[in-house]
Amino acid sequence: MVTSSAPGKVYLFGEHAVVYGEPAVPCAIERRVHVTATEIDEGLRIHANDLQLDGFTVEYSGDGESHPDVDVAESLVEAGMGYVNEAVAQARDAADAPEAGFEISVEGDIPLGAGLGSSAALVVAAIDAATRELGVELSASDIADRAYQVEHAVQDGQASRADTFCSAMGGAVRVEGDDCRRLEGIDTLPFVIGYDGGAGDTGALVAGVRDLRGKYDFAADTVAAIGDIVREGESVLGTGDYERLGELMDFNHGLLSALGVSSRSLDSMVWAARDADAHGAKLTGAGGGGCIVALDETDDALTALKYTPGCEDVFRAELDTDGVRQE
Numbered sequence: 001m002v003t004s005s006a007p008g009k010v011y012l013f014g015e016h017a018v019v020y021g022e023p024a025v026p027c028a029i030e031r032r033v034h035v036t037a038t039e040i041d042e043g044l045r046i047h048a049n050d051l052q053l054d055g056f057t058v059e060y061s062g063d064g065e066s067h068p069d070v071d072v073a074e075s076l077v078e079a080g081m082g083y084v085n086e087a088v089a090q091a092r093d094a095a096d097a098p099e100a101g102f103e104i105s106v107e108g109d110i111p112l113g114a115g116l117g118s119s120a121a122l123v124v125a126a127i128d129a130a131t132r133e134l135g136v137e138l139s140a141s142d143i144a145d146r147a148y149q150v151e152h153a154v155q156d157g158q159a160s161r162a163d164t165f166c167s168a169m170g171g172a173v174r175v176e177g178d179d180c181r182r183l184e185g186i187d188t189l190p191f192v193i194g195y196d197g198g199a200g201d202t203g204a205l206v207a208g209v210r211d212l213r214g215k216y217d218f219a220a221d222t223v224a225a226i227g228d229i230v231r232e233g234e235s236v237l238g239t240g241d242y243e244r245l246g247e248l249m250d251f252n253h254g255l256l257s258a259l260g261v262s263s264r265s266l267d268s269m270v271w272a273a274r275d276a277d278a279h280g281a282k283l284t285g286a287g288g289g290g291c292i293v294a295l296d297e298t299d300d301a302l303t304a305l306k307y308t309p310g311c312e313d314v315f316r317a318e319l320d321t322d323g324v325r326q327e
């Protein structure tokens with residue numbers, strides 16, 4: 001039995017634009033998904049109690065037929081199984097053990113579908129735990145690569161390498177197409193996260209931006225301008241100039257909003273943080289609902305968000321310089 005964990009992330013800059021080859025800077029946060037893998041005779045048993053309020057257990061064997069034993073939406077079951085199923089397939093491939101059976105338990109403190117990269121953390125931790133259980137130790141960058149293949153497959157080809165690379169490596173990273181790097185020397189960033197309790201449909205939101213980009217040259221220019229913000233932002237990042245980083249986050253949020261991926265609750269959390277003198281605030285991830293990230297080393301944005309209608313949860317999330325690890 002092996003347990004591995006991997007962190008979620010926020011985007012300091014660059015979500016959506018990263019899908020079209022612009023750079024992005026996601027940062028790992030100290031919120032993790034833990035996956036325990038135990039080798040069994042055959043098939044795959046998944047326990048994922050976070051997936052629904054009451055939790056559910058999915059059991060299925062090598063024939064691929066699923067037998068969810070609790071009444072939850074089939075699409076949710078399929079999505080949940082998809083990530084674990086593909087991660088286990090990657091582990092079997094890496095260990096050259098196509099028949100290996102697994103019992104997989106998933107537990108995490110990252111809200112699902114809210115822009116904090118729970119899917120990437122799940123996949124990265126699952127590949128690490130399952131390969132180790134088979135006696136194989138992959139490098140973090142091999143895990144990142146295999147995890148990207150999983151997200152790409154499960155999300156119908158709509159995935160960048162950003163979430164999975166960030167979760168595998170930890171810290172602040174820079175992703176531009178296939179070029180993925182860790183940004184060294186960045187140990188701390190004062191993130192405050194507001195969560196509206198909702199979720200966005202990543203596929204639909206990405207498709208919406210793609211359509212706008214095809215329809216209007218100025219929408220394509222907006223995506224390119226997000227790339228310019230990222231290039232400006234990465235040069236500021238090492239200086240610790242939170243004032244300018246915040247200004248660029250605000251600008252990035254405005255452009256994401258123009259591209260139609262913000263929402264009333266995300267906007268109101270962004271404004272609550274700004275009114276409380278956060279250096280800057282923006283939505284994180286695909287948008288539509290979920291989380292915003294503000295930059296604030298004081299408790300002011302945290303307190304303001306607690307009293308903001310539509311904000312269900314607010315927490316500080318330190319930059320996590322650790323990526324995937326065995327527990």
Ligand SMILES: Nc1ncnc2c1ncn2[C@@H]1O[C@H](COP(=O)(O)OP(=O)(O)OP(=O)(O)O)[C@@H](O)[C@H]1O
Pocket residue numbers: 033048049050051076079080081083106107108111112113114115116117118119120122163202285286287
């Ligand atoms: N703790 C968990 N247990 C089981 N399944 C999980 C868990 N965490 C994530 N998942 C799977 O990942 C899916 C959410 O992934 P999705 O990409 O939609 O959102 P996200 O990764 O949280 O946010 P984003 O990709 O916008 O950063 C869930 O529906 C579920 O299938």
Ligand SMILES: C[C@@](O)(CCO)CC(=O)[O-]
Pocket residue numbers: 014015016017018019115117158159160161162163202206285286
């Ligand atoms: C919207 C997006 O840029 C980030 C989702 O966390 C999609 C992706 O990069 O895969």
Ligand SMILES: [Mg+2]
Pocket residue numbers: 117118119120163
């Ligand atoms: Mg995801």
